[in-house]
Amino acid sequence: MQHQQLIAALPKTELHVHIEGTFEPELMFAIAQRNQVQLPYASVEELKQAYNFHNLQSFLDLYYAGANVLLKEQDFYDLTWAYLEKCQQDHVVHTEIFFDPQTHTDRGVAFATVFNGIYRACQDAKEKLGVSAYLIMSFLRHLSEEAAFETLEQAQPFKDKIIAVGLDSSEVGHPPSKFERVFAEAKKQGYLIVAHAGEEGPPDYVWQALDLLHVNRIDHGVRSEEDPQLVQRLFEEKMPLTVCPLSNLKLCVVDDMAKHNIKRLLHKGLKVTVNSDDPAYFGGYMNDNFIAITQALDLSTQDLKQLAINSFEASFLPDAQKMAWINKIQAL
Numbered sequence: 001m002q003h004q005q006l007i008a009a010l011p012k013t014e015l016h017v018h019i020e021g022t023f024e025p026e027l028m029f030a031i032a033q034r035n036q037v038q039l040p041y042a043s044v045e046e047l048k049q050a051y052n053f054h055n056l057q058s059f060l061d062l063y064y065a066g067a068n069v070l071l072k073e074q075d076f077y078d079l080t081w082a083y084l085e086k087c088q089q090d091h092v093v094h095t096e097i098f099f100d101p102q103t104h105t106d107r108g109v110a111f112a113t114v115f116n117g118i119y120r121a122c123q124d125a126k127e128k129l130g131v132s133a134y135l136i137m138s139f140l141r142h143l144s145e146e147a148a149f150e151t152l153e154q155a156q157p158f159k160d161k162i163i164a165v166g167l168d169s170s171e172v173g174h175p176p177s178k179f180e181r182v183f184a185e186a187k188k189q190g191y192l193i194v195a196h197a198g199e200e201g202p203p204d205y206v207w208q209a210l211d212l213l214h215v216n217r218i219d220h221g222v223r224s225e226e227d228p229q230l231v232q233r234l235f236e237e238k239m240p241l242t243v244c245p246l247s248n249l250k251l252c253v254v255d256d257m258a259k260h261n262i263k264r265l266l267h268k269g270l271k272v273t274v275n276s277d278d279p280a281y282f283g284g285y286m287n288d289n290f291i292a293i294t295q296a297l298d299l300s301t302q303d304l305k306q307l308a309i310n311s312f313e314a315s316f317l318p319d320a321q322k323m324a325w326i327n328k329i330q331a332l
C-alpha cells in the first residue's frame, strides 16, 4: 500500500485538538454575520493572510479574537460538528477535544451555552458519523489560580460528561506549579489530567507536569528531548506525548519539518502520537499532519502503524475498545 493510502486507511484517535482552533475562516465569517458581530478583516482572504505566526503568543492573539464571534449554543454546535465531519473524512474514529470555557465565560457567554452546544454535536456525531468524542476542559494558564478554581466549580453540573482537565494558552512564565492545587482538587473530583508542557517552555515544565500535576498525558512535550533523564522517565512510565507537527512548524518551535524530533522520539520507544492542535490555523487536520511528517522524515509503514497504535493506547477509551482497534491496525 502507498503511504498516503495507508494513512487514509488507518483508524486513528486525535488526542490534542482545541475546538476553538478548528474554526475555519468561512464558518467564522458566516457566524459573525448571523450574530451581527464585526470582524476586523474585510474578507476570508484577508483573515487568512493574517495567519502568519512567529511564536505561540502571535497565534493566541488571533485565536482568541476569532472566538469572539461565538455567542449562542448553535454556534458551538456548528463549530464542533464541522470538526467532527473532518474526523470522519480522515478516519479519526475517536477524538478527545479540548474546550476553553474561560475564553467564552470571560465575554459573558454562559458555561452551559458553550458546553451544551459542543456536547450535543458530539452526541449527534456518534450516531450519524460513527465518530466518538470525549471532552477535556482546559484552564487558561495566563489567568489566575482563582479563576481556574471558579471554572472547576462552574463545571460541576457537567462533571460526568467531561473526561479530563487540561492546561493551555501562553506557556512561558506560567509553569504547571501555578495550578498545582487546582489539579489536586480536580483529581480528587475524579477527572483525568493532561497539561501542555514543553511546547515553548523548558523541560522543567514537563517535570512539573509529571510530579506536581500527576498528568496522564503530556501535550506537546517535544522539548523533553533536551533532557536525557526526562526522556528516560517518559520511557519508563510509558507517558504519552501528544505531538502536533504542523503546529510546531507554524509556531516556529521547529524551523523545518525535516528537523522535527517525532521520529527520533518514536524510535527511542516513547509513546508519541500525531495530532492537529489548531487545524484551521496551522494548515491541516490529522491526515495532513501524517502526510507532512511521512514526507519530511521518510517514515516507514511500521512507523505509521505504530503512531496509529499509540493513539489508541494513549487514549482514554476502555481497554476492550483500544484492543479491537489495534487488532484492526495490525491486520492492515
Ligand code: ADE
Pocket: 018, 021, 056, 063, 168, 169, 170, 171, 196, 199, 247, 277, 278
Ligand atoms: N491553545 C490553543 N492552541 C494552543 C497551543 N498550541 N499551545 C497552548 N495553548 C493553546
Ligand code: ZN
Pocket: 016, 018, 168, 196, 219, 277
Ligand atoms: Zn494545544
